Amino acid sequence: MKKLHRWGIMAATVMLLAGCTGQTKGDGNFEGKGTGKHGDIKVEVTMKDSQIDKIKVLEDQENEVLAEPVYDELEKKMIETNTTDVDVVTGSSATSEGYLAAVKDAVEKSGITLAAVSKKAGESKKEETEQTYDVVIVGSGGAGFSAAIEAKEAGKSVVILEKMPAVGGNTLISGAEMNVPNNWVQKKLGIKGDSPEVMAKDTIKGGDELGDKHMIKVMTENALDAAEWLRDDIKVDFLEDQLFQFGGHSYKRALIPQGHTGAEVITKFRAKAKELKIPVKLNTTATELIQDKDGKVIGVKANNKEKQEISYMGKDGVILTTGGFGSNIEMRKKYNKKMDESYMSTVTEGSTGDGIVMAEKIGADLTNMENIQTYPICNVETGVISLLADTRFDGAVLINQEGKRFVEELERRDVISNAILDQTGSYTYQLWNEDINKISKTMEAHQGEYEELLKQKLIVKADTLEEAAEFFDIDVKNLKETVKKVNKYAKDGKDKDFDHRGGLVSLEKGPYYIEKAAPSVHHTMGGLVINDKTEVLDKDGKAIDGLYAAGELTGVIHGSNRLGGNAITDIIVFGRIAGQTVGEK
Structure with a gap:
């Protein structure tokens, strides 16, 4: 074997120290690697004038919808302050830590010692403290997007408020299988005998007859139309040759989205919302419902990331789609002492019952709150x-x-x-x-x-x-x-x-x-009482003017126990009804 000339050895050493891009130490492009939630995250960091100039993700296995805003936010922070010592993004700590580790690795390979700088002036943009729309929707999961799109297509101006740094809620991290009787895949596979009536019986029995039978009927009778809307209007890609039969169901009836996760559903919802120019306010936490002198709900108070309090006014209505309270341990224990700290949770950090709490404060009725799955x-x-x-x-x-x-x-x-x-x-x-x-x-x-x-x-x-x-x-x-x-x-x-x-x-x-x-802990069956127009009812059974709700924060469908695959059916059917109801105003 030939020996390397000593100058060749030195050159090879320099190349190795510089990282995978072949750049010497100092300004230039350098690759780094860290471990995210689902595997390695590889980045390329551009150093210019001994500062971080640009960060590009080369490879990752993270959830695209969750990771994209995390990368954007952290890149902005690191470039503004010229340091990798920045806080992780709430709700996405594992992805944040992997991304930051990858950037640190790349910076170390550059040989540059970063000198932190003060935040550049003029980066924070103040919002108007009062903003007016026809419809304000709180929550950006499947129910929120369904309501927003239906209302927008009915000619309404719409805004979605989302307290987390990314859209999707629990829909995004779920399997997103959707129970639909008489669906097109059943027909292809030769499955006969299923019907909305059979699915309704399964759902009623599965919840120990504590679900509202009329509302369950509304869900099962509208399930096929909702699924076809997802497929044809939202362009969700469902598997054409496979169905799931979840526990408690009489038939294989659960449609499966491509990839077997809610990422397919939320990605398509996000694209449709962008096409319709529906604004989504991320990192914006709703805190209080606004009522006029007659008690009509006319808006929502919310705090954004800059801690501004903003009033989002909705002249035709406010639709709550904030999900359940599976991540709120104190609220879980309030209604069911058994569901304490000994249980971990499958749901997002944002599932803290905000919509339920806000609505209850203005007199909304609750049901089935002790039933936590x-x-x-x-x-x-x-x-x-x-x-x-x-x-x-x-x-x-x-x-x-x-x-x-x-x-x-x-x-x-x-x-x-x-x-x-x-x-x-x-x-x-x-x-x-x-x-x-x-x-x-x-x-x-x-x-x-x-x-x-x-x-x-x-x-x-x-x-x-x-x-x-x-x-x-x-x-x-x-x-x-x-x-x-x-x-x-x-x-x-x-x-x-x-x-x-x-x-x-x-x-x-x-x-x-x-x-x-x-x-x-996976699903909270209890929540707000609504009618078949998704109007929120008070303790006397009367509709609270201007307030609507859909999804897991409602408590009328699943009774004591939700059957697998029924959540997506629930949120899409009633999210659409909420949007259609306010769209008719």
Whole structure:
């Protein structure tokens, strides 16, 4: 092997120190890497006159809708102050930390020691303290966007207020599957017998008959129209050859968006809102409803990021779509002492019940507030919902530490969650094989979550049951006996132990996957009482003039327990009705 000339060695060393772009230390372009929520974030930082001049994201696996405003905000802060020591963005700490680490890495490779500078003057732009629209919508999840688009297309001027730094709410981080009877995929797959009436019966039964039967009927009868509107007007791309059958449902009826997450839905909603020129005020927290002398709701007081108090006036109405209160532990304990700090949560930090609190202060009636749902299969370390575990809807089974099944995998969420909490350690394992992976297609849709679970040692892939069981110290003898039963029941078409309503799938062949999971707070069924026009009602059952609500902050649909896939149906159907109602004024 030839020896490098000493000048060649020096040149190679300089190139290495400069980073991947081949730039020497000092001004120029330098690459850096950090670890975000879903994997590596790679950036290119341009240094000019020994200061940060520009930051470009080269590669990441973060949620695009959540990450984009985070990157924009942090880039602006770092360029303004010429330092990487800036605060993370609320609600997106993991993405923020990964991005900041990547920038720091790039700056270190430049060899420049940053000298912090004072914030440049004139960057903060003051807003008008009173702004007037036809309609003010509080919350930018699926219900808020549905209402805004319908109102705008009816000719109204509309504004959306969102307290978080990014749009989407819980819709964005959900699987966003939507229950729709008689949908086009059912017809393609030859599924017959479903109807709005059957779905209504499932929903009423699933909520222990505590949901409003008339409102449930409104939801199920409008579900297909709402789904076709998403597909044709909003351009949401649904899978054409696959449906989910969530627990408590009689049929496979849940449409699945491309990518198996709400990112597809919110990305398309955001694009439609931009096309219609609907302003969205991010980092803007609504604090109080404004009423006139007759009690009509005519606007909302809100604080923006610069701590300005602004009155957003809505002459035709205010629509609340702020979601539930799953992240508000004190509010959870107020209505259900069991749902205390011992439970983590799947929902966004913004789910603190703001809309419910504001409306109650002006006399709105509440219902079902004690009913708080947990999602059974969540990350035991973070509480985040496991979308990878959607394999449960295609044949994956639940087992305990002893290697035995203990509940029907397509039961109601509350039933499964309570059953898990009764097991050793109050956790479960979900078991499936590569054959189920091919049916479910969730592995390819949620590769980022899979990689994260591998790092956390909360999932194992193994060629044999013995190897998989050893990883989690599961009783292998019992596990093999359980799988033997599952295989027989799959072949016979009858689950003699738990009467699996979807039909079990053979686990005879590996490779196998076992994931450890536990329940987290997922949905608050209680909230405001509304009618079929989405008008908010007071304690006497009378509509509060000018105030409307849709989505999880309402309490009339799901009763004691929400069936999986019904949330998206709920928010889209009633979000649209809210927008149409104010659009007719």
